[in-house]
Structures are given as structure tokens and as C-alpha cells.
Amino acid sequence: MRVLQRVPLCFLTTLKVGGAARMVFVAERKEEVAAAALRAAALRLPLLPLGGGSNVLLPEWRGAVLLLRTRGMVWEDAGDTVLLHVAGGEPWDAVVARAVRKGLWGLENLSGIPGRAGAAPVQNISAYGAELAQVIAAVEAYDTKAHRWRRFTARECAFGYRDSMFKREQGRYLIAGITLRLRRTAAPNLAYRDLAHFPFRKPAARLTPDEVRRAVLEIRARKFPSPLQYGTAGSFFKNPVVTPCAAQKLARQFPGVPLHAQGKGMKVSLAWILEHVCALKGVWQGDVGLYEKHALVLVTREGATARAAIGFAKAVARIVREKTGLTIEPEVGIGARDGMRVCTEDFLPATKNVHGVS
Ligand SMILES: Cc1cc2nc3c(=O)[nH]c(=O)nc-3n(C[C@H](O)[C@H](O)[C@H](O)COP(=O)(O)OP(=O)(O)OC[C@H]3O[C@@H](n4cnc5c(N)ncnc54)[C@H](O)[C@@H]3O)c2cc1C
CATH class of the missing domain: 3.90.78.10 (UDP-N-acetylenolpyruvoylglucosamine reductase, C-terminal domain)
Known part of the structure; x- marks a missing residue:
């Protein structure tokens, strides 16, 4: 596990502001996630898990930061559906891009959201009428209180609007992996106003998940600034x-x-x-x-x-x-x-x- 000292938070967050983090652990393997938790506990430092830093505002952080950089995706055939097991450090949008390229439904409306897969359950990411809670099957996390690995069902995650049990118990769980249930059968969700008015060139029933993804990316490009601008x-x-x-x-x-x-x-x-x-x-x-x-x-x-x-x-x-x-x-x-x-x-x-x- 790599350990860095006094890292400016403006480099770790997309708001590009903040003081310094006293210590940063970089976990590239699952075992290193648990190792970071034990090390922080031994040093009596609060541990802040961070993915892409795209949903935090940190003036300063006297504890340690854990950057989750574990990678990997495993596809499991489950009849009408496909279970996709994703490591917490995978960039979220790369996961969406891979799924839609395979013609799988469920993630296309969540295209273009910055950050890493491990953070997605924390606020139950949502966009354009879809939310993660609709596709998540399980979450695997290290419990820093009990110091053991745990697996949560979607129900146990207690998802709400931009909310979950992980958000309410901030810092307790370090999410190392998520499992998503994706559909093979067409299921475009175009009810949200921006998508309902989008000038698709074919009827909804004939759209592919990739075409919905491209529409979402086009709509988002009009609404959010480029990270180069602000x-x-x-x-x-x-x-x-x-x-x-x-x-x-x-x-x-x-x-x-x-x-x-x-x-x-x-x-x-x-x-x-x-x-x-x-x-x-x-x-x-x-x-x-x-x-x-x-x-x-x-x-x-x-x-x-x-x-x-x-x-x-x-x-x-x-x-x-x-x-x-x-x-x-x-x-x-x-x-x-x-x-x-x-x-x-x-x-x-x-x-x-x-x-x-x-
Ligand atoms: C331009 C832009 C557009 C956005 N659009 C949307 C949108 O449409 N919908 C939406 O829902 N959000 C949106 N967001 C917010 C953000 O991208 C998401 O909330 C994303 O899931 C955060 O991921 P992250 O890896 O950057 O998390 P971070 O910012 O690093 O962390 C966010 C929170 O999750 C915790 N956390 C991070 N990783 C883990 C982990 N592995 N285990 C446990 N806790 C963890 C952190 O401690 C923190 O509390 C947008 C952000 C930006 C900058």
C-alpha cells in the first residue's frame, strides 16, 4: 500500500479547493483496504474514503484519506439478467460505457456521472429518472468498527433520494465492490423531461442502450461545466x-x-x-x-x-x-x-x- 504525507486536497477533489490531508493511503488491492483501516485505527486517525473526490468539500482533514483504486469487472450470466461485479476503484462512467457496449440495460441514464464505483451507493447516484438503487444487487464493504468484511443486500443499504445507510454512517464502511443486475431485454426509461424531449431518430422501442447513453451525455454537456473551466x-x-x-x-x-x-x-x-x-x-x-x-x-x-x-x-x-x-x-x-x-x-x-x- 502506498502512503503519502500532507497531500493538498485541491488535487484530490473536483471542486479544486481545500487544505491538506495529513496522510493518504492508496489501496490498489482489496487487502490493502482492510490494511488501511487497521493502520488508521492504530494511529487513532479518522479515515476518510475517497473515490474521485467529486462530491466532497474538504477545508482540511486532520485524519487519513483512503484513495480506493482497486480495479476489475466480472460478468456473470444470470438468465434474463447479467450480474456485473465491479471493484470500488473503477471509474463509474467506464463501467457504464462497458455495459452499454455489451447491449445491457440499466445504467444508460446514469452515464457521465464522475467518480468511482465504490462511491456510487453512498449517495445512491441518480440522474434522468434512474437511480442506482434500481440496479444494485449487493455491496461489499469493510466495516471499520467491527473490523471485518460485510456484504449488504440492496434492501440493507436503505437507499433514499441521494442517500443511503453508507452516507448516514459516513466513514464506517469502506466499499470495495458492488454488484449490479443488468437486463438483456430492451427497457428504455425516457420518462424524464429532458430525455422525453430529446430528438431521437427512431422510436423508443428500437433504441439501443448506447443511443440513450449518447443522448444523456449530450444533455449533460449542456448543463455541467467542463472540469477545465471551473x-x-x-x-x-x-x-x-x-x-x-x-x-x-x-x-x-x-x-x-x-x-x-x-x-x-x-x-x-x-x-x-x-x-x-x-x-x-x-x-x-x-x-x-x-x-x-x-x-x-x-x-x-x-x-x-x-x-x-x-x-x-x-x-x-x-x-x-x-x-x-x-x-x-x-x-x-x-x-x-x-x-x-x-x-x-x-x-x-x-x-x-x-x-x-x-
Ligand atoms: C460535474 C458533476 C456532475 C455530477 N452529476 C451527478 C449526477 O447526475 N447524479 C449524482 O448522483 N451525482 C452527481 N455528481 C456527484 C458525484 O459525481 C457522485 O456523487 C459520485 O458518485 C461521487 O463519486 P466519487 O468517487 O467522486 O466520490 P467522492 O467525492 O470521493 O466521495 C463522496 C462520498 O462518498 C464517500 N466514499 C467515496 N468512496 C467510498 C468508498 N469506496 N467507500 C465508502 N465511502 C466512499 C466519501 O467519503 C464521501 O462521503 C456529479 C458531480 C460532478 C462534479
Whole structure:
């Protein structure tokens, strides 16, 4: 296992900001994942697993970082479906590309999401009407509390909207592998608005998974900045989920606000609120801003700091609450000195979402 000392976090995260990590372990084999956990425990250092660093904002990290770089994919025939076993360090989009090239269905709508496969279950990645929970069969992880390997079924992962048991117990589990169940039979999922309006050249029933993937990549290219242009972690905040009754009120107050069913509640388009109610799209404070083409995407440019990014995000959350009464929370994991605040309670102190789903 390679061990690096004092590594600047701006090189390990796509927001390109942050202080230094005291120590970084690089695990290229599964045994090294367990070895890193034991070494961190022996040194009494909290251990932060990182994949591509595309969903974190880390001002500093006094503990150790584990970079999961294990690789490998194994395909297993399971009748109508194919089980795909993927090592946690595989780049997620390479997994999607391989699956669609084989003509398998299930991952095509999740094309173009940065990061590594091991992080995908953490926030139950979702895009264009699909979520990982629909295709995941199992997760294999090292339990840093019990110091043993564990295998979780999809049910045990307790997936929710951009949420899972792994996110709620941040840092406890080091995900070394995931198993996906993919379909051989055509099943295009084009219900999401952007895909429903996409000018495909043939009827939905005749599309291949690769054609859906290319459409998703084209749509995404219009919405997200190139990593060469800005630092970003994609959507910075979660879309708030409110009760159906609160959603009706919001729709009356802000005609045109897009609402989508989400579990027992309704998911409110925060990008729309930021653009049309708060007029924050494309607004910058110093070197941190909201992307001019997609208001939910917080971006940084050279000179930005992690503290400035957090300060800016808090200011955005405050404005949203003042204008709409909605409390929003970051989707991105925000690092404290020795732990991650995933649903940062102190992000907006002592407030409740007045429209919230209980
Ligand atoms: C331009 C852009 C677009 C994006 N679009 C989407 C999108 O459409 N949908 C979506 O859901 N997300 C999106 N994201 C967010 C992000 O890409 C995903 O959440 C991705 O799964 C994060 O992967 P990562 O390897 O970079 O994770 P990291 O940022 O490295 O880590 C994220 C979290 O997972 C934990 N973690 C990482 N690896 C492991 C592991 N092996 N075991 C246990 N815990 C681990 C970390 O501790 C951290 O809490 C986007 C990000 C960007 C920059």
C-alpha cells in the first residue's frame, strides 16, 4: 500500500479547493483496504474514503484519506439478467460505457456521472429518472468498527433520494465492490423531461442502450461545466422534498415551479427556485459562484478557498429560506476537522423546513 504525507486536497477533489490531508493511503488491492483501516485505527486517525473526490468539500482533514483504486469487472450470466461485479476503484462512467457496449440495460441514464464505483451507493447516484438503487444487487464493504468484511443486500443499504445507510454512517464502511443486475431485454426509461424531449431518430422501442447513453451525455454537456473551466462538485444542494400539501402552496406562490413525486412527498426543483425566485443563477461572490447554465451547480475558479465556498453556500441557503421558507441542505459531503457533516445540522442552525416531509 502506498502512503503519502500532507497531500493538498485541491488535487484530490473536483471542486479544486481545500487544505491538506495529513496522510493518504492508496489501496490498489482489496487487502490493502482492510490494511488501511487497521493502520488508521492504530494511529487513532479518522479515515476518510475517497473515490474521485467529486462530491466532497474538504477545508482540511486532520485524519487519513483512503484513495480506493482497486480495479476489475466480472460478468456473470444470470438468465434474463447479467450480474456485473465491479471493484470500488473503477471509474463509474467506464463501467457504464462497458455495459452499454455489451447491449445491457440499466445504467444508460446514469452515464457521465464522475467518480468511482465504490462511491456510487453512498449517495445512491441518480440522474434522468434512474437511480442506482434500481440496479444494485449487493455491496461489499469493510466495516471499520467491527473490523471485518460485510456484504449488504440492496434492501440493507436503505437507499433514499441521494442517500443511503453508507452516507448516514459516513466513514464506517469502506466499499470495495458492488454488484449490479443488468437486463438483456430492451427497457428504455425516457420518462424524464429532458430525455422525453430529446430528438431521437427512431422510436423508443428500437433504441439501443448506447443511443440513450449518447443522448444523456449530450444533455449533460449542456448543463455541467467542463472540469477545465471551473472546479465543481455537480449539484451542490439536494432538491428539497416537501409534503404534497406544501407543494400545492408553493405552486400557487411560484407558478411554474417544477415538482416531481419523490416517495411520499414532492421534490421541488431547486435550480428553478435559484434562478426564477432568487435570481442567483450566474451570481459570483469572489471566486465562488453558481454556474451560469445551471444554478444548482456551485463553481469555483482559481483563488477560491474551501471556506469561501462554504460561506457562499450558506449565503445561498439563507436567501432561499428568506424568499421561499424552504430549508435546503448540501448534497455534497462537507468535511470538518475530523469527520464529515453530510446533512450539516449547523448549515442552517436551529431551522426546520417549514414545508418539510416528516
Ligand atoms: C460535474 C458533476 C456532475 C455530477 N452529476 C451527478 C449526477 O447526475 N447524479 C449524482 O448522483 N451525482 C452527481 N455528481 C456527484 C458525484 O459525481 C457522485 O456523487 C459520485 O458518485 C461521487 O463519486 P466519487 O468517487 O467522486 O466520490 P467522492 O467525492 O470521493 O466521495 C463522496 C462520498 O462518498 C464517500 N466514499 C467515496 N468512496 C467510498 C468508498 N469506496 N467507500 C465508502 N465511502 C466512499 C466519501 O467519503 C464521501 O462521503 C456529479 C458531480 C460532478 C462534479
